[in-house]
Amino acid sequence: MRCNICGGTAFVDMPKRPNVRCSTCGSLERTRVAALYLNGQDRPTQGARILHFAPERGLSRLLRETAGTGYRAVDIDPGLYPHTSVERFDLCRDIGSLDVGSLDLIVHNHVLEHIECNYSVVLTRLMRALKPEGVMLFSVPILPGAFTDELIAGDRATKLAHFGPSLHVRRFGRDHLQETLGMVVRIPERYDLTERFAEDQLVEANIPQHHWRTFTGASIFRVTRQDLLA
């Protein structure tokens, strides 16, 4: 097994997920699934205009090296990313600053569960920011059961007490995937990673088999402007 982002061959445990974190670049299952696309059909060209939210270290480097100056790493809290230069971007307040039809690639993994505003509007505006041939790759934690969505007022301590340390204000549950995300963007009825990538490729990139045919937090949605349903 080999990390398809940095080439590292050693992996360490995450809570309840043995042997999944690349000990060199820190990549996780979802990051490496995204990299399968970005090393393949969705490889950015030099100068491509890219917006990368919550920029993972290895993926950020790969995209910056591939695309050059068109790459922008952004987050609501740039201080969390000492590894790279990150601009502040608040998806709830700054989303209107994105020009329609201006981006070649948008990447956001495990971001939508944190944003404290209407996620469907944010997702729609991100889709509209894509060029006609642009691509968005994204993932959210997907759990068994129902969808819940809750915003509360208060300071950080109040929110930590309410939501716990993850600060997930919404929960994407498999029971309602088509009625939530699936009403904003076209997502597959059933998830099957082996329709796009060979099984030996998935094994080599250390994508555990339980992520191949079930919607999980490692499922990467690949969408274009044509997939915007809202």
Ligand SMILES: [Zn+2]
């Ligand atoms: Zn790596």
